[in-house]
Amino acid sequence: MISKKLIDLGVLALRQRNSRGTFKPHISLRFRDNAGDLRTFSIDTTRTVGKHIQPDAYLITHAHSDHYGKSAMLSPNAFCSEKTAMALEIRHDRKYAGSMCKLGDEIDIEGTKVKTFPTEHTAGASAFYWENDVGTRILVTGDVKDASSLPPCDVLITEANYGDPADPSCHFADDLEGMKSALFEKGPVAFGAYEFGKAQRAVELIRGFGYDGAIRMEARTRALTRSMLEDAGELAGLDSGEDDGVFIVAPWNLDKLPWNMKKYVLSCRMDYPYPTIRISDHLDACGLEDMVRRLSPEVTLVYHPGGNRPSKFSKHLNSIGIDSISIDQIGNVLSNEFI
Template sequence: MVDLGIMVFRQKNSRGSFKPHLSVKFRSGEDELVTFSIDTTRTPAKYPQPDAYLITHAHSDHNGKSAMLSDRSICTGKTAHALEIRHDRDYKGRTVELGASIEVNGVKVSTFPNFHTVGSSAFYWENDVGTRILVTGDVKDASQLPECDVLITEANYGDPGDTTCYFDDDIQGFSSALEDNSCVAFGAYAFGKAQRAVELMRSCGYDGAVEMEEKSLQLTRSLLDDAGELACIGESCGDSVCIVPPWDLDKLPSDMAKFVMTGRADYRYPAIQISDHLDARGLTSMVHQLDPEFTVVYHPGGHRPGKFAGHLNSQGFNAIAIDKINNVLSNEFI
């Protein structure tokens, strides 16, 4: 990527192991050397700091719990609020409204929706030679992402040889479970999936109270603008519709119909396929749509980034997975 004026590298911590995810070094239009660290943990204060920690969303595997404590962190206002609720800490960085831009050391960084979680954001900027760089984070819908020259993206379901990486959301199944049972509970993670469940309920026409466990309730009330009536478990009158973490379904009355919003098959309750990610087909279509000269696949851990990068290479794209990145800088040289 030398001709594109960008270096993607990984950092090692004091124990000699890799920090999560990656960083990007480039020159700004003002010919200043700039470093952005993407969805990674903070560099200790005694070492030189990147110009920005870009936090795409508030899921723990994107390390906002660490980066949020730096005044150089950047995310949307709703992601910052979700981080504060989830981790009971004050967000120390800067915020930007989704769809707006923010300046970092002379670099205009624009944000675009990826529809993964409430407040989640892709980041886009250009370097001194006009290379367009896009960091997607995790993606549910790529329709509003801009074309780019360097794409840094995810592969949660990016293995084209794995049948579990192909799916369609079962909206009809969710709607039927809601309509066919007077007392029904959905197992959904407190951040991300619980808010998606409320949005689906309202889009299906359900306008009654939704009971939620405390953390899910706090997040949903704070993040959703049109959540409707919400209540703590056991507070509402009449028929009950509940959302709780999957492991709490056993705590609810035995006469309730219970479902888990997941593609996994290892729960004792019926699963309804609802994902916050693109599947293998969607990820591939996204890359075709964005048409990058080079793609870096940085998430998740394991073999899927390599599988997706290999798939892209077979389709004529230049791609590399994070575990093949040989550029390594220590904290002293960031």
């Protein structure tokens, strides 16, 4: 059994329960450190209430809401990159209470040396890598756009946002030429993009295409972009009185802009009422498979997102000879070896 293989590698994956008795989001990993002490790292999950035993770390891979940093950021046991901490504070108007590091640095968590690597999913998005007492190399990726910097590992914990190889929508390439053409069409243009992650990537692409004018956006998107990007150029508000140029707003706010403005959504989803330009912050199904092959883990655990894609990606990996389990196969029963 693959779960037995994980135990043999000195790693226990478990799902903890909250105060209502239901499973908390995502997973925790239990292992022994080099001193033989039992450690628990909770990954992209909500905090455990104070009256219960706390994990040694809440690892926050990035600041999107479905990775639960809004909750974990209030714990002194939280760990993330500096840009992720900054984004969490801007997005949720709360003070980050944990520890942080520059992306690419190594952090010490109760004696365990944890190395961080960029995944390019958002500004500051970080993968976490460490070894346990038997030398098992553990890598947690979070969501991934570019896996080229990630190191080989023995146990891989990763995502499957577009991990269903049978779904045509999970196969794509970024339509950079389409976005560039839309940008330089005559007249004002608006791009629908989520305030954190996609909006900043849109600004980077727009500047890379050679546009040096003002980019107009909502206040919090503007604050996030200025904090995340060093060369964002001129950013202006939506209330500047100008209705010409380039706009970036949330997809659901496109209808609030003037009716005669050209409007596009930057997404791989096809359910918006506006034309879609395929620009993604994720690897597609082929990219995810290529990543796993290159990292060459003994076991791959697929932990994100909700729904059936983790199971589908895990089944696909098993079908091509890569040992994998998905989050729906993980319970909260502990092995005696780890008590």
